[in-house]
Amino acid sequence: MSDECKRIKRAFETAESALIVSHLDPDGDSIGSMLALGRILSNLGLEADYYSEDGVPKVYRFLPWADRVCNRVAPDKSYDLVITVDASDIKRLGNKIVLSEVGKLIINIDHHPDNTNFGSINCVHLTSSTAELIYKLAKYFELKIDTEMAKCLYVALITDTGNFRYENTSKETFLMAAELIEAGISTHEISTKIYDTRTVPMIKLFAAAMGTLETSENQKAAWVTVTQEMLQKYACRSEQLVGLVDHIRSIAGVEVAMLFREEKDGVVKVNFRSKDKVNVSEIAQKFNGGGHVKASGAVFHEPIEAVKAKVIAEVLRHPS
Amino acid sequence: MSDECKRIKRAFETAESALIVSHLDPDGDSIGSMLALGRILSNLGLEADYYSEDGVPKVYRFLPWADRVCNRVAPDKSYDLVITVDASDIKRLGNKIVLSEVGKLIINIDHHPDNTNFGSINCVHLTSSTAELIYKLAKYFELKIDTEMAKCLYVALITDTGNFRYENTSKETFLMAAELIEAGISTHEISTKIYDTRTVPMIKLFAAAMGTLETSENQKAAWVTVTQEMLQKYACRSEQLVGLVDHIRSIAGVEVAMLFREEKDGVVKVNFRSKDKVNVSEIAQKFNGGGHVKASGAVFHEPIEAVKAKVIAEVLRHPS
Numbered sequence: 001m002s003d004e005c006k007r008i009k010r011a012f013e014t015a016e017s018a019l020i021v022s023h024l025d026p027d028g029d030s031i032g033s034m035l036a037l038g039r040i041l042s043n044l045g046l047e048a049d050y051y052s053e054d055g056v057p058k059v060y061r062f063l064p065w066a067d068r069v070c071n072r073v074a075p076d077k078s079y080d081l082v083i084t085v086d087a088s089d090i091k092r093l094g095n096k097i098v099l100s101e102v103g104k105l106i107i108n109i110d111h112h113p114d115n116t117n118f119g120s121i122n123c124v125h126l127t128s129s130t131a132e133l134i135y136k137l138a139k140y141f142e143l144k145i146d147t148e149m150a151k152c153l154y155v156a157l158i159t160d161t162g163n164f165r166y167e168n169t170s171k172e173t174f175l176m177a178a179e180l181i182e183a184g185i186s187t188h189e190i191s192t193k194i195y196d197t198r199t200v201p202m203i204k205l206f207a208a209a210m211g212t213l214e215t216s217e218n219q220k221a222a223w224v225t226v227t228q229e230m231l232q233k234y235a236c237r238s239e240q241l242v243g244l245v246d247h248i249r250s251i252a253g254v255e256v257a258m259l260f261r262e263e264k265d266g267v268v269k270v271n272f273r274s275k276d277k278v279n280v281s282e283i284a285q286k287f288n289g290g291g292h293v294k295a296s297g298a299v300f301h302e303p304i305e306a307v308k309a310k311v312i313a314e315v316l317r318h319p320s
Numbered sequence: 321m322s323d324e325c326k327r328i329k330r331a332f333e334t335a336e337s338a339l340i341v342s343h344l345d346p347d348g349d350s351i352g353s354m355l356a357l358g359r360i361l362s363n364l365g366l367e368a369d370y371y372s373e374d375g376v377p378k379v380y381r382f383l384p385w386a387d388r389v390c391n392r393v394a395p396d397k398s399y400d401l402v403i404t405v406d407a408s409d410i411k412r413l414g415n416k417i418v419l420s421e422v423g424k425l426i427i428n429i430d431h432h433p434d435n436t437n438f439g440s441i442n443c444v445h446l447t448s449s450t451a452e453l454i455y456k457l458a459k460y461f462e463l464k465i466d467t468e469m470a471k472c473l474y475v476a477l478i479t480d481t482g483n484f485r486y487e488n489t490s491k492e493t494f495l496m497a498a499e500l501i502e503a504g505i506s507t508h509e510i511s512t513k514i515y516d517t518r519t520v521p522m523i524k525l526f527a528a529a530m531g532t533l534e535t536s537e538n539q540k541a542a543w544v545t546v547t548q549e550m551l552q553k554y555a556c557r558s559e560q561l562v563g564l565v566d567h568i569r570s571i572a573g574v575e576v577a578m579l580f581r582e583e584k585d586g587v588v589k590v591n592f593r594s595k596d597k598v599n600v601s602e603i604a605q606k607f608n609g610g611g612h613v614k615a616s617g618a619v620f621h622e623p624i625e626a627v628k629a630k631v632i633a634e635v636l637r638h639p640s
Contacts, residue, residue, distance in 0.1 A: 163483050164497075165515070167508040174498035177484075181491040188487040192595070195485070196570040200542070203533050203571060210527035215520060222520070250516040251523060275512070 001133070004123040005140040011105055011121065012044055012141075015080035019073065019103060022052040023087040024094050028159025028194070030086035031060045031069075033109070033130040036152040037085060038065055040134070043143050049079070053094030062193050063155060064148040072096070079103045084119065086130040088112035088290075109133050112292070114281075128168040131156030135176050150183035154190055162246070163191070166294070202241075205234040209244055215254070220320045221312065222248050223258035227304065231262070238263055242271055249273040255320035256280060260308055268300040268307045277320045286314060321453070324443040325460040331425055331441065332364055332461075335400035339393065339423060342372040343407040344414050348479025348514070350406035351380045351389075353429070353450040356472040357405060358385055360454070363463050369399070373414030382513050383475060384468040392416070399423045404439065406450040408432035429453055432612070434601075448488040451476030455496050470503035474510055482566070483511070486614070522561075525554040529564055535574070540640045541632065542568050543578035547624065551582075558583055562591055569593040575640035576600060580628055588620040588627045597640045606634060 012018075020037055022030040034050055041048045050069040060066060082103030087093055088110055099106055099118075108119025111133060115124045127133055131153045138145055145153070157177060161169045164177075181187065198206075208230055215222040224244060231238055238261040248257035256278050259271040270287075272280035273295055280296045289298025300307045332338075340357055342350040354370055361368045370389040380386060402423030407413055408430055419426055419438075428439025431453060435444045447453055451473045458465055465473070477497060481489045484497075501507065518526075528550055535542040544564060551558055558581040568577035576598050579591040590607075592600035593615050600616045609618025620627045 163485065164507055165483065165511040167506070169501075169507045171498045171501040174494045174501065178491045178494035178498065181489075181494060186487070187484055187489045191485040196572060196595070198567075198571045200533065200535060200539070200571060203530055203567065206567075207527045207530035207533070210523055210530065213520065213523050213527070219520070247518075247523065247526075251518045251520060252516060275516070 001123060001125055001136060002140070004121060005137065007121050008107060008123065008137065009141065011081055011107060012041065012046065015046060015105070017079045018046055018048040018081040018083060019079040020048050020050050021082060021084045021087070021093055021097065021099075022050075022069075023084075023092040024054050026052050026054055026057065026060075027086075028060060029129045029131055029156040031056055031063065031066070032152040032154075032156030032159070033085040033134045034069070035063055035065050036131065036134045036149050036156070037083060037109070037137070038068070039146075039149045039152070040138050040141060040143060044141065048083075049073075051097065053096055059194060059197055060155065063152050073102055077102065081105050081107065083107040083109060085109050085134070086111070088115045090116070090118050109137075114290075126168075128166075128170060128173045129156050129160035131160070132173065132176060145179060145183045147184035150180040150185045151190065154180045154185050154187070155194060158191070158194065163195075199236075201234040202236055205230060205236050206241065206244060208234075209241060209259075210247065213248065216312070216316055219253050220255045221258070221315050222251055222254045222256075223260060223308070223312070224248055225260045225304065225308070226262065228262045228264065238269065245271045245273050249275060256283075256315050256318075258311065258315070260304055260311075262304045266301055266303075268302065268304050270298050270300065270307065270311055272296045272298075272315075278315075278318045283311075283314055283318065287311070321443060321445060321456060322460070324441060325457065327441050328427060328443065328457065329461065331401055331427060332361065332366065335366060335425070337399045338366055338368040338401040338403060339399040340368050340370050341402060341404045341407070341413055341417065341419075342370075342389075343404075343412040344374050346372050346374055346377065346380075347406075348380060349449045349451055349476040351376055351383065351386065352472040352474075352476030352479070353405040353454045354389070355383050355385050356451065356454045356469050356476070357403060357429070357457070358388070359466075359469045359472070360458050360461060360463060364461065368403075369393075371417065373416055379514060379517055380475065383472050393422055397422065401425050401427065403427040403429060405429050405454070406431070408435045410436070410438050429457075446488075448486075448490060448493045449476050449480035451480070452492065452496060465499060465503045467504035470500040470505045471510060474500045474505050474507070475514060478511065478514065483515075519556075521554040522556055525550060525556050525561065526564060528554075529561060529579075530567065533568065536632070536636055539573050540575045541578070541635050542571055542574045542576075543580060543628070543632065544568055545580045545582075545624070545628070547582045548584065558589065565591045565593050569595060576603075576635050576638075578631065578635070580624055580631075582624045586621055586623075588622065588624050590618050590620065590627065590631055592616045592618075592635075598635075598638045603631075603634055603638065607631070 106119040245259040257273045261269045274280040284296035287298040426439040565579040577593040594600040604616035607618040
């Protein structure tokens with residue numbers, strides 16, 4: 001990536017204003033990468049603004065400078081530089097921002113294989129996480145990784161590698177983790193903040209949802225269902241349950257796991273996870289959703305039983 | 321540890337027979353360390369025997385040479401060398417083997433802080449895992465870490481660090497993990513073998529057990545209960561549920577999590593987990609159990625309700 005690094009360096013050195021943009025429904029990688037990149041720019045003397053249409057999920061708000069992230073850009077504001085992180089496509093940034101209006105030069109930093117290279121400079125590589133690219137940028141700039149930057153990068157790293165469990169975990173991922181410890185982070189402290197945030201009602205809801213487990217006849221597809229009634233009974237938000245689908249995937253022999261979530265106003269969200277044989281990104285795309293080969297999602301505006309019927313039928317059409 | 325390494329090297333070079341011994345109720349670290357050490361000895365031209373009174377748990381049987389582990393030693397058999405791995409005390413090896421009878425020289429390799437230094441040579445250091453010490457031994461002997469040895473070491477590493485989540489995870493732990501990838505392992509493949517082994521009835525039982533969640537008035541202690549009736553309904557063994565207690569610990573604000581398991585024949589087992597403020601090793605010791613500061617266990621021969629009452633009362637006596 002040294003050619004891009006050169007071009008990015010020139011852009012960073014000449015710009016006088018910058019906006020960093022995360023994707024919709026931001027995850028640990030987009031927030032962590034955004035904040036770490038902000039520290040790189042700050043080190044270079046450029047104080048960036050931060051934009052995320054959906055804000056910062058509560059679980060990531062302990063990260064330094066998370067409070068600087070805004071969900072709006074001042075009207076008519078224009079930046080020398082707009083840097084998108086972890087977004088495979090312009091559409092993933094939301095519809096309240098028009099990149100070409102808000103910035104003169106667009107830098108697209110991402111690790112998704114289906115990235116549409118929408119930037120003026122595209123730094124797109126299939127690393128574990130966008131954070132791994134941000135880390136490499138910091139190295140390119142010969143910047144010291146301080147504890148604050150390391151925290152942001154570590155959160156991004158563990159959330160996008162399933163805590164080093166996914167296939168995207170490489171030797172470089174672990175070497176990076178070793179250096180982040182060297183920079184002063186405690187993996188235990190961060191893991192606790194990221195993973196140990198459940199509440200008693202959440203555990204009860206988790207139990208109730210797990211109890212709805214169903215499987216296809218050949219036991220290769222398995223799914224659980226969370227209804228509005230269940231969510232209201234335990235006063236939880238459905239996104240607090242997304243981790244549940246990983247438990248369903250962990251059943252030996254299951255190739256596709258699904259979580260059906262009944263949201264308010266007739267919206268149904270489906271999360272897909274796969275093991276080795278099925279590309280759930282393709283399945284999600286069939287329903288205008290998207291994501292990765294092994295983790296994807298889609299949104300529906302139909303009754304949950306109808307959604308389940310057609311989604312399960314589609315999944316079973318894919319040999320596993 | 322270079323002084324011990326020298327002594328161990330001399331012992332390895334002069335011995336003509338060796339037995340490697342794991343502790344009772346073996347975990348990933350004891351099995352992985354045992355098998356990796358066996359490969360070191362084999363590289364040095366010494367084919368060891370392997371002893372584990374409780375055999376090898378099914379989940380670790382995919383490891384190379386796991387089938388060589390026996391749960392008995394031939395009568396009157398004596399070895400030049402007996403090496404214990406991951407055992408803090410002689411009692412942890414079981415009562416079917418008498419070390420002084422079975423071996424001329426005892427080498428004790430372990431990372432538990434309460435190790436009683438029962439060996440002729442004691443290689444005891446507070447690393448993440450015993451595997452980290454075995455890895456250092458391999459380096460000391462300038463041996464190539466091959467894929468098979470790396471698999472054993474990686475399983476040990478992730479099971480003893482909670483997949484890099486516990487406080488014992490250090491820079492060295494990650495550097496070691498990076499080298500194990502270099503040696504050809506797939507973290508995804510191994511993680512799947514270790515973690516994705518649930519069955520549909522196990523998930524259902526998991527859900528039922530989670531549904532029994534209770535907490536102390538101040539919400540700092542939380543526990544779940546698995547009865548014989550539940551185990552029989554889902555045809556599961558209670559040890560398949562131990563991971564459940566980590567979910568209970570993951571509740572924000574909970575300092576001590578417990579799992580009460582009703583075994584056959586009036587036996588009740590309790591697993592303790594703590595976050596930062598309570599030493600659950602002390603609590604377990606009060607009931608003749610043991611373990612680590614943050615993860616311990618004890619066994620009772622009383623009705624489960626009586627056990628719960630007295631254990632919870634004891635836990636609440638510890639300020640948290």
